[in-house]
Each structure stands twice: as C-alpha cells, then as structure tokens.
C-alpha cells in the first residue's frame with residue numbers, strides 16, 4: 001500500500017511539473033510566432049511577407065521621379081523611357097544609331113513625330129508607356145532623338 005501511495009505521489013509530481021512547464025513555455029512560443037512575421041502561419045507565407053516590402057520599395061522608387069514637379073529634359077526622358085526600345089530595336093523600334101531608319105520618319109516633320117509618340121504608334125504605346133510624362137517632356141525626348149539622327 002505504502003509503495004502504491006508513493007508512486008501516486010511521483011505521478012502527481014510529474015503532472016504538476018509538466019503543467020508548470022507548459023504554463024511557462026506556452027506563452028513564450030506564442031510570443032515568438034507573433035513577432036516573427038505578422039499573421040503568417042506557414043513558412044511559405046512568412047517568406048512572402050518578408051520579400052513584399054522589397055518589391056514595394058522598388059516600385060515606388062521607379063515611379064517617384066515622374067511624380068515630382070520638376071520637368072525632365074530630353075536626354076533624361078530618353079534614357080529612362082525611350083532607350084529601352086530605341087537603343088536596342090526592341091519591338092521593331094528604329095534604333096537611335098540607325099540614321100537610315102529615321103530618314104523617312106524625320107521627313108514627316110517634327111509635329112507628326114510628336115503626335116506619334118504622344119498618341120502611340122503600332123508597337124509603341126502612348127508616350128512610350130510613360131503616360132505620367134507631360135507632352136513637353138515627350139517633345140524634349142523627340143528633339144533629343146532628332147538631334148542624334150539628322
């Protein structure tokens with residue numbers, strides 16, 4: 001009988017120690033998971049949460065210069081927007097260093113070229129895709145091209 005009692009005592013002691021340990025450790029594990037990465041539960045979600053701010057930062061960085069007030073000059077607009085196609089010939093764009101490709105276009109006159117770029121022409125989207133640029137900034141970029149190809 002005495003043996004039975006003492007083994008019961010050990011059993012209770014073990015249970016109490018286990019409960020105390022759980023009571024101490026459980027809040028710690030909860031704190032850890034909430035501070036790690038917001039509401040994300042699985043590893044995949046946490047990875048997404050961690051890479052998101054980087055992507056957002058790059059987006060705002062790319063759009064920021066056009067949003068401020070100062071107008072951009074021709075070379076700046078050309079290098080940041082137009083060069084993507086006109087330096088490489090992407091999408092069939094006439095290349096800046098191919099004067100022969102430009103000759104028939106130049107012959108149509110400045111105003112026609114301004115209008116082509118502002119409104120878009122075939123594979124070239126309106127304003128080369130940078131619709132936040134003003135007409136004058138686009139004209140500056142066209143003038144820059146004309147200065148190079150004539």
Ligand code: HEC
Pocket residue numbers: 077078081082083084085086090091092093094105108112113114116117121122123124125127128129138141142145
């Ligand atoms: C997405 C690629 C792309 C971008 C960006 C782009 N262009 Fe073009 N551009 C083209 C293509 C393609 C053509 C030829 C269109 C055609 O005649 O079919 C063209 C043609 C032109 C022409 C001749 C238009 C005409 O009437 O013959 C001018 C001038 C021009 N681009 C200026 C610019 C300027 C300035 C920018 C920047 C603001 C710019 N492009 C950005 C693809 C682009």
